[in-house]
Amino acid sequence: MQENQAGGFAIDFSGLDHIKLYHNALPELDFEEISLGSTLLGKSTKTPFFIAGMTAGHDGAFELNWKFAKACATRGWAFGVGSQRRLLQYDDSIDDWQKLRAEFPDLMIFSNIGISQLIVSSSVQICKLVEVLKAQALVVHANALQECLQKEGTPQFKGGLQKLKEVCQTVGVPVVLKETGCGFSRVTLSRLKEVGLSAIDVSGLGGTHWGRIEGARADNPWDLKALASKTFSNWGESTTHAVINAKKILPRLEIWASGGVRSGLDAAKLIALGAQAVGYAQPALKAVLQSQSNEALHLWMERQEFELRVALFCTGCDTPRELQQKEGVWTIIKT
Numbered sequence: 591m592q593e594n595q596a597g598g599f600a601i602d603f604s605g606l607d608h609i610k611l612y613h614n615a616l617p618e619l620d621f622e623e624i625s626l627g628s629t630l631l632g633k634s635t636k637t638p639f640f641i642a643g644m645t646a647g648h649d650g651a652f653e654l655n656w657k658f659a660k661a662c663a664t665r666g667w668a669f670g671v672g673s674q675r676r677l678l679q680y681d682d683s684i685d686d687w688q689k690l691r692a693e694f695p696d697l698m699i700f701s702n703i704g705i706s707q708l709i710v711s712s713s714v715q716i717c718k719l720v721e722v723l724k725a726q727a728l729v730v731h732a733n734a735l736q737e738c739l740q741k742e743g744t745p746q747f748k749g750g751l752q753k754l755k756e757v758c759q760t761v762g763v764p765v766v767l768k769e770t771g772c773g774f775s776r777v778t779l780s781r782l783k784e785v786g787l788s789a790i791d792v793s794g795l796g797g798t799h800w801g802r803i804e805g806a807r808a809d810n811p812w813d814l815k816a817l818a819s820k821t822f823s824n825w826g827e828s829t830t831h832a833v834i835n836a837k838k839i840l841p842r843l844e845i846w847a848s849g850g851v852r853s854g855l856d857a858a859k860l861i862a863l864g865a866q867a868v869g870y871a872q873p874a875l876k877a878v879l880q881s882q883s884n885e886a887l888h889l890w891m892e893r894q895e896f897e898l899r900v901a902l903f904c905t906g907c908d909t910p911r912e913l914q915q916k917e918g919v920w921t922i923i924k925t
């Protein structure tokens with residue numbers, strides 16, 4: 591169940607409350623044996639967790655990025671930066687991005703750009719986003735609803751699929767397509783089969799929702815877009831359904847899950863359903879903003895890890911991978 595706040599839901603739209611992991615009273619394991627070790631884009635990682643891309647365009651963003659990067663590097667999480675859109679036009683952030691990478695040379699970092707910017711950018715511009723960070727992947731976000739409702743939105747998506755195909759061939763690192771809280775339907779997933787993506791982050795309905803955020807931040811509540819935001823406040827495909835469908839429709843891709851993940855137990859459920867990695871955005875931001883030192887962020891991350899370990903122990907699994915491979919670990923609760 592979600593906290594009720596801008597960007598969250600009072601009721602469970604993620605579908606996670608409908609997934610149950612069966613309790614194993616006799617796990618035949620010692621807790622210390624449990625490893626969160628996983629693989630992401632073919633590389634070994636200490637955990638299956640990542641911090642999902644959040645905005646990088648405001649003052650103070652680099653300080654936040656630095657804090658996220660430090661915590662992720664320490665704990666073995668991957669780190670997705672927010673949209674690098676500014677870098678398509680201006681070079682003033684290059685030093686900051688390069689410093690971030692230099693400080694954390696072994697951190698798995700993902701570059702980020704929106705699909706409407708991708709469509710109008712050259713291959714040289716896109717490669718630059720990856721190069722300044724020496725990123726391990728390029729994450730492209732598809733945010734159709736947000737672009738429609740945002741005051742300064744760019745809902746021009748024509749040619750997006752073809753451009754994605756081209757980028758997959760030219761950018762030189764794995765390409766990941768993500769949503770930003772509205773998920774992917776079965777039909778959209780089917781259209782992604784031959785694109786050349788390495789992974790898809792479903793980022794489904796159930797957590798941060800741009801319909802709600804754009805509605806909440808409008809200066810004038812009678813503004814056309816603010817009013818439409820209310821109408822579309824529950825729009826999208828649940829994280830749970832998107833993971834189940836993606837697993838079936840795109841078996842050769844890594845499936846990542848974000849959108850409304852609010853505990854290590856949520857993460858365990860999504861891993862059981864087939865997610866290779868699990869991402870958090872809004873709760874990570876809340877934690878990093880809580881203290882000057884990184885204490886609150888570390889504590890929050892430790893909690894996610896511990897809760898995942900508990901879920902593994904109590905299902906009798908010693909790794910996230912086993913949670914996926916073991917038969918009869920989860921079920922859908924019908925109401």
Ligand SMILES: Cc1cc2nc3c(=O)[nH]c(=O)nc-3n(C[C@H](O)[C@H](O)[C@H](O)COP(=O)(O)O)c2cc1C
Binds near residue numbers: 672796797848
């Ligand atoms: C403050 C904020 C900024 C975001 N900026 C981006 C962005 O620049 N690029 C992107 O791909 N997603 C962005 N997102 C979307 C998140 O990566 C994620 O898909 C979405 O918030 C759902 O996860 P959550 O429910 O854990 O917040 C942003 C989310 C938040 C909360």
